[in-house]
Every structure is written in structure tokens, then in C-alpha cells.
């Protein structure tokens with residue numbers, strides 16, 4: 001989840017106010033794609049492209065490095081932690097935080113990977129692109145899940161932001177050659 005909500009007036013992909021798990025009574029992940037719904041090995045392979053490891057902890061186990069707490073994914077160094085009820089969007093979001101972080105900084109990251117609004121925006125943009133790399137997910141479903149989960153965008157939805165307000169994020173990623181790993185996405 002976006003951790004930095006200090007600059008809402010300037011935000012495009014705006015930080016989430018709170019983990020909806022805190023305010024939802026039953027299952028916070030109802031209707032949201034979780035790791036249980038996808039092929040973990042393909043997620044692992046996707047992260048490996050960026051030299052990231054994925055470690056899945058057991059059901060109900062604490063998730064190391066989870067900023068928002070379970071079931072949200074956690075980050076420590078080059079490792080993303082998750083469990084079967086972790087939302088796919090959360091896995092991708094936290095992984096993308098590590099991907100967009102400067103290489104020299106990655107090793108020192110623990111729990112809070114967010115460094116700036118530019119990184120937050122780039123993270124949200126890249127997670128949408130990488131959703132296309134996971135069978136059964138795809139950008140459309142991921143953006144729907146992001147909206148359901150409570151990501152907040154200035155234009156009202158992840159889709160509106162991605163299509164019409166994310167040029168800065170795209171340029172930011174392009175400058176760092178971070179779009180080159182997603183040829184399938186680029187073709188659209």
C-alpha cells in the first residue's frame with residue numbers, strides 16, 4: 001500500500017488512508033484476487049526477473065515487513081513476503097516498490113519502501129503493467145481490485161488515472177528503463 005499520504009494536493013496516485021482490513025468486518029479480501037487464486041510459481045518467476053525473492057509464510061502466520069499488517073505483503077531487502085490470503089495487488093505493489101527503489105537503497109529497505117510521491121506513482125503504474133504478466137490477473141482485474149481495496153486516485157479510479165493522468169509515472173519508469181521488462185504490456 002502507498003505509505004506516504006503527506007502530499008495529497010500534488011498526488012496523482014494518492015496514498016491509501018487506511019488498510020480496509022481495519023474497517024471491514026468479515027473478510028477484507030472478499031472479491032479480491034489473492035495469491036490462493038494464482039500460480040505462485042509464475043509470481044515467483046515474475047519477481048525473479050527483478051532479482052526479487054518471494055517467500056510465502058503459512059496461513060495465519062505473521063508477514064515479515066508488512067507495513068499495513070496482514071494480509072498485506074511485506075518487504076525486507078530484496079524479499080517480498082506474503083501468504084495465501086495476500087491480495088495480488090498488494091504483492092505487486094510491494095514488489096514494485098522494491099523495483100523502483102534505487103539499487104543502492106534496496107538492501108536497506110525494511111517494511112516501509114516508499115520514498116517519494118514519484119516512486120509511489122511509479123509503483124502503482126508498474127504494478128498495473130505487471131498484472132498482465134500473471135495468468136488470470138491482468139491489468140483490468142488488478143485495477144478493479146485496487147479500487148475495491150481503497151487505493152485513492154485523483155480522477156476517481158485506477159483506470160481513469162492510468163489512462164489519463166499517469167504520464168509522469170510512465171515517463172519516470174521509462175527514464176529508468178523499467179518498462180523494458182514488460183514487452184507484452186507495451187504492445188497495447
Ligand SMILES: [Zn+2]
Nearest residue numbers: 001002003114
Ligand atoms: Zn506504496
